[in-house]
Amino acid sequence: MRYNKALEDIKIYEAGKPIELVVREFGIAPEDVVKLASNENPIGTNPKVKQTIIDNADKAHLYPDDSMFELKDALALKYGVDENNIIIGAGSDQILEFISRILLDEHSSVLMSAVTFAMYEIYAKQMGAKVYKTASFEHKYDEFMEAYNMYRSKIIYICTPNNPTGDATAKDDVYKIIKSVGKDTLVVVDGAYMEYASAKDSRYTIEPKDILELPNVIYLGTFSKAYGLGGMRVGYGIANREIIEQLYKMRPPFNISTLSLASAITACKDDSFVKESISLHQEQIKRYEVFAKDNGIKYIDSYTNFITYIFEDSIDSTKISNELLKRGVIIRNLASYDMNAIRITVGTAKQNDIFFKNFLEVI
Numbered sequence: 001m002r003y004n005k006a007l008e009d010i011k012i013y014e015a016g017k018p019i020e021l022v023v024r025e026f027g028i029a030p031e032d033v034v035k036l037a038s039n040e041n042p043i044g045t046n047p048k049v050k051q052t053i054i055d056n057a058d059k060a061h062l063y064p065d066d067s068m069f070e071l072k073d074a075l076a077l078k079y080g081v082d083e084n085n086i087i088i089g090a091g092s093d094q095i096l097e098f099i100s101r102i103l104l105d106e107h108s109s110v111l112m113s114a115v116t117f118a119m120y121e122i123y124a125k126q127m128g129a130k131v132y133k134t135a136s137f138e139h140k141y142d143e144f145m146e147a148y149n150m151y152r153s154k155i156i157y158i159c160t161p162n163n164p165t166g167d168a169t170a171k172d173d174v175y176k177i178i179k180s181v182g183k184d185t186l187v188v189v190d191g192a193y194m195e196y197a198s199a200k201d202s203r204y205t206i207e208p209k210d211i212l213e214l215p216n217v218i219y220l221g222t223f224s225k226a227y228g229l230g231g232m233r234v235g236y237g238i239a240n241r242e243i244i245e246q247l248y249k250m251r252p253p254f255n256i257s258t259l260s261l262a263s264a265i266t267a268c269k270d271d272s273f274v275k276e277s278i279s280l281h282q283e284q285i286k287r288y289e290v291f292a293k294d295n296g297i298k299y300i301d302s303y304t305n306f307i308t309y310i311f312e313d314s315i316d317s318t319k320i321s322n323e324l325l326k327r328g329v330i331i332r333n334l335a336s337y338d339m340n341a342i343r344i345t346v347g348t349a350k351q352n353d354i355f356f357k358n359f360l361e362v363i
């Protein structure tokens, strides 16, 4: 078979390992597996969402409301924007895919930081576009502008806070990049972890309503992290009407399920769950900072629900990850990003205890 040539250069995305795999491969009981690998909300399913799923259980035979009006209305209220400024996707991942498709071809390029969300590159390559990266994982203005002036990329990705490093870009610096590029370049502000950054320091908050005045920016948000709906696959893009209209041309009908839609509506209206998630997180992430300092491990100051530990040459992140896995502790090895580092999703107090205990044993 002669496949699309663009595919030759694509590395398949490797998702965090599921609990089932550790159970199968190492014979560990599911209740003893601790998964801190995919930045899921450790509190679990919001009880109100659980009730919504039960209430909607007899609607599986019906297509969802394809206008998604109620969800857009809830998001519009939350962010102070208009429903016309919003598009809903099967995760914000799907919006990333739409963005690539409306802008890229084999003559164009995208620009991103050295270590960032892997899907930006994959979606760009699917379109045959070139991928350029800056030297640093931080979003540094000078590095972005130097590369931009050379390549005139069609899309610039600013992942703030950044996954998998956890650092964030101050609002002023994000705006500086946006204002310095041409109107024909779309700046994608991926705010998958914005709730955590905002709670830590408001200078990092990007308000979607503020970017609507700009012609070439889209803000992405997701229900997968602070809202605890990773399994439901709901995300959104907020931009001016022109961009949203073009994105709609890529959207298949009924792109999220009836239960996902109902769950997201409930989650969106329930700020208390997000507040509770963030306060647990803020209390627990301190333990990871103290633990790192006590054990002489370098970490990146985190604005997300995870923390990245960077190792000296004497410790190998792949070995550590494999040893932890055998003990039923799943974390994310960053070797595939050329970093001798691991990314740990901050869990519940109990999950974190188990991580600390096993980590000390393996090092």
Ligand SMILES: *Cc1c(COP(=O)(O)O)cnc(C)c1O
Pocket (backbone or CB within 6 Å): 090, 091, 092, 093, 094, 117, 159, 162, 163, 190, 192, 221, 222, 223, 224, 225, 230, 233, 234, 235
């Ligand atoms: C998790 C994540 C997303 C979106 O995830 P979905 O589950 O597809 O909404 C987007 N960007 C980054 C950086 C993420 O970490």
